[in-house]
Amino acid sequence: MSDDSRATGLPIYQDAARYDAEHWWKVDDLAFWETMARKFGPRTLELASGTGRLAEPVLKTNATYTGVEISASLLKRARGKLATYRQRVRLVQGDIRNLHLNETFDLIFIGFNSFLHLLTDEDALAALDCVREHCHPDTRFMIDIFVPDPIFLYRPPDQRVPTKIYPDPETGAAVKVEETNSYDPETELNHLTWYYSTDEARDFLILDFTLRMYFPDTMDRLLHDAGFSVINKWGDYQCRSFNENSELQIYVTQVAVN
Ligand SMILES: C[S@@+](CC[C@H](N)C(=O)[O-])C[C@H]1O[C@@H](n2cnc3c(N)ncnc32)[C@H](O)[C@@H]1O
Numbered sequence: 001m002s003d004d005s006r007a008t009g010l011p012i013y014q015d016a017a018r019y020d021a022e023h024w025w026k027v028d029d030l031a032f033w034e035t036m037a038r039k040f041g042p043r044t045l046e047l048a049s050g051t052g053r054l055a056e057p058v059l060k061t062n063a064t065y066t067g068v069e070i071s072a073s074l075l076k077r078a079r080g081k082l083a084t085y086r087q088r089v090r091l092v093q094g095d096i097r098n099l100h101l102n103e104t105f106d107l108i109f110i111g112f113n114s115f116l117h118l119l120t121d122e123d124a125l126a127a128l129d130c131v132r133e134h135c136h137p138d139t140r141f142m143i144d145i146f147v148p149d150p151i152f153l154y155r156p157p158d159q160r161v162p163t164k165i166y167p168d169p170e171t172g173a174a175v176k177v178e179e180t181n182s183y184d185p186e187t188e189l190n191h192l193t194w195y196y197s198t199d200e201a202r203d204f205l206i207l208d209f210t211l212r213m214y215f216p217d218t219m220d221r222l223l224h225d226a227g228f229s230v231i232n233k234w235g236d237y238q239c240r241s242f243n244e245n246s247e248l249q250i251y252v253t254q255v256a257v258n
Contacts, residue, residue, distance in 0.1 A: 009071030010117070012194070012207045016051050016077035017169040022177065023053070024166055029111060029144065030057045032237040037061045040107040040140040047096040047127070048114035052078030059085045063107075066090045068099055097126040104134055109142040116145055116211040119189060121222065124212075128226035135255045141228060143251045148213040153183040153190060160195065173198045188213045216242070216249055228253040 034057035041063035049067025069075045082089045118124040160178040178195045196205035235246025
C-alpha cells in the first residue's frame with residue numbers, strides 16, 4: 001500500500017455506490033454470519049466492515065455491532081444504511097493494524113477476504129495483536145478467506161478474464177469487469193488489475209490492487225504465533241470441515257490458554 005492508501009484505503013474502495021453495485025452477487029455468506037452472531041454474540045466487532053454488507057445480517061439478531069473500516073467513502077455509506085439500527089451500531093474509521101478500542105467483544109470477525117489486504121506477516125501479526133487486545137477468554141475470532149487456486153495464480157499475465165457484470169449505479173448501463181493478475185511466489189503477493197467497460201466506453205476505469213495469498217499452513221502458523229488456538233476450520237458456509245477440495249478457509253479461533 002502507498003502511504004496515502006494506508007490512511008484512507010485502497011483505490012478500489014473509494015466509491016461506495018460502485019462497491020455495492022459490483023458486489024450484488026455476494027450473498028452466500030449472509031445467513032452464515034447471522035448464525036455466527038446468534039451463536040457467539042451478542043457483542044460483535046467486524047474488522048474491515050466496508051459498506052455494512054455483513055452488519056445487516058448480524059443486526060437481524062439482537063447483537064450490538066461495531067465496524068472498523070479504513071475507507072471514509074465506504075464508512076459513510078454504511079452509516080446511511082445502518083441508521084435505523086443506531087442504538088446497536090458503532091462505526092469507526094480506522095486501520096485494523098492499529099486498533100485500540102479499549103473494550104472486549106464476544107465475536108470478532110473479518111469476512112469476505114478482507115484479511116488478504118494484510119500484505120505481509122508483519123501486517124497480519126499487527127492486526128492479530130489488535131484482535132487479541134479486544135478478546136476476553138471466551139471471545140471467538142473468525143476469519144473467512146479463499147484458498148489460493150493455482151489456476152488463478154498462474155494465469156498468463158496478459159490474459160483478461162471476465163470476472164463480473166453489474167448495473168452502473170447512476171446510469172444502469174451494464175458494466176463488464178475483466179481482470180489480469182501477476183503472482184509473485186516469493187512474496188505470495190498477487191497483483192491484480194480490474195478493467196471496467198461498457199458497450200460505449202472500453203476501460204473507462206482501471207484499478208490496480210494487491211492481495212496476499214494466504215495458504216492454509218501460513219494461516220495456522222500466523223494464528224499460532226499470534227496466540228490463537230484454532231477451534232474449527234471450515235471449508236464452506238455450511239460449516240463442513242476443511243479438506244483438500246475446499247474453496248474457503250474459515251477459522252474459528254480463541255485466545256490460546258498457556
Ligand atoms: C472485500 S472488502 C469487504 C468489506 C465488507 N466486510 C464486506 O464483506 O462487504 C475489504 C474491505 O477491507 C477494507 N480494508 C482494507 N485494509 C484495511 C485496513 N488496514 N484497515 C481497515 N479496513 C481495511 C477495505 O477498505 C474494504 O472495505
